[in-house]
Amino acid sequence: MPHDPRTIAVASGKGGVGKTWFAITLAHALTRLGRRVLLFDGDLGLANIDVQLGLMPAHDIGGVLEGRVSLADAVMRHPGGGFDILAGRSGSGALAALDPASLETVLAMPRNGAAGYDDVLLDLGAGVERPVRRMAAAADLLLVLATEEPTSLTDAYAVLKLHRADRPLGDSRIVVNFAPTQAAGERTYVALRRACSTFLRFEPGLAGVVRREDKVRDAVRRQTLLLTRHPGCTAAEDVEEVASRLVA
Numbered sequence: 001m002p003h004d005p006r007t008i009a010v011a012s013g014k015g016g017v018g019k020t021w022f023a024i025t026l027a028h029a030l031t032r033l034g035r036r037v038l039l040f041d042g043d044l045g046l047a048n049i050d051v052q053l054g055l056m057p058a059h060d061i062g063g064v065l066e067g068r069v070s071l072a073d074a075v076m077r078h079p080g081g082g083f084d085i086l087a088g089r090s091g092s093g094a095l096a097a098l099d100p101a102s103l104e105t106v107l108a109m110p111r112n113g114a115a116g117y118d119d120v121l122l123d124l125g126a127g128v129e130r131p132v133r134r135m136a137a138a139a140d141l142l143l144v145l146a147t148e149e150p151t152s153l154t155d156a157y158a159v160l161k162l163h164r165a166d167r168p169l170g171d172s173r174i175v176v177n178f179a180p181t182q183a184a185g186e187r188t189y190v191a192l193r194r195a196c197s198t199f200l201r202f203e204p205g206l207a208g209v210v211r212r213e214d215k216v217r218d219a220v221r222r223q224t225l226l227l228t229r230h231p232g233c234t235a236a237e238d239v240e241e242v243a244s245r246l247v248a
């Protein structure tokens, strides 16, 4: 029986904190746990999942929206990773200007159980503009990436605050990335949770801590998947831990 997939959006407010890399690696980790995964490039301004993976998809989300190609034909299977990718369209501005109805149409497509996915991962763009908020609000689970840097923390807090306003009962959890150690990452989480508890009266859970790891840059530079290129390194273990908790 087909069932509706769970949609998981990855946001951060601030750019450059590892959203795209984390979304890709989480998609891979979930696939390795036996889940059928679609990775959806929801960065409407600067789509770049395909670039980070060195892929040249024949179609992208724009073609689906314009009705030239079906979702099933527009997705591309990652050759080694085993998960599907729906590429975004970078720089065209066409998607950034999406009207709300088209945006809902795009979001509804992979949710359809007939598509056969267990998890749909949405890599969101930076910022807290309306399309980002809408996509975050449409997801079943929002993962908010933060690092220990003050600017990242304040941006992550802003994302959590707006999501709370958009989805008062929504499920939002924190991922600390670039953590020097697991313990340091947990302290970053506690600081952010405290701010949410004091000012927003809710306590987001911890989805996990991902440590800073030089091998991540190597994998990204070579346009390869971390779990394939450097299995067992700290960040690989950490993302696998996040994935297994999400599946448990």
Ligand SMILES: Nc1ncnc2c1ncn2[C@@H]1O[C@H](COP(=O)(O)OP(=O)(O)O)[C@@H](O)[C@H]1O
Pocket: 012, 014, 015, 016, 017, 018, 019, 020, 021, 022, 177, 178, 179, 210, 211, 212, 213, 214, 216, 217, 218, 220, 235
């Ligand atoms: N845990 C980590 N350790 C080391 N480098 C990382 C880690 N996470 C991300 N990076 C690096 O940060 C860069 C920016 O990540 P990216 O996913 O493009 O960020 P965003 O999508 O948030 O703008 C990546 O190219 C990668 O090299």
Ligand SMILES: [Mg+2]
Pocket: 019, 020, 021, 043, 048, 125
């Ligand atoms: Mg990105």
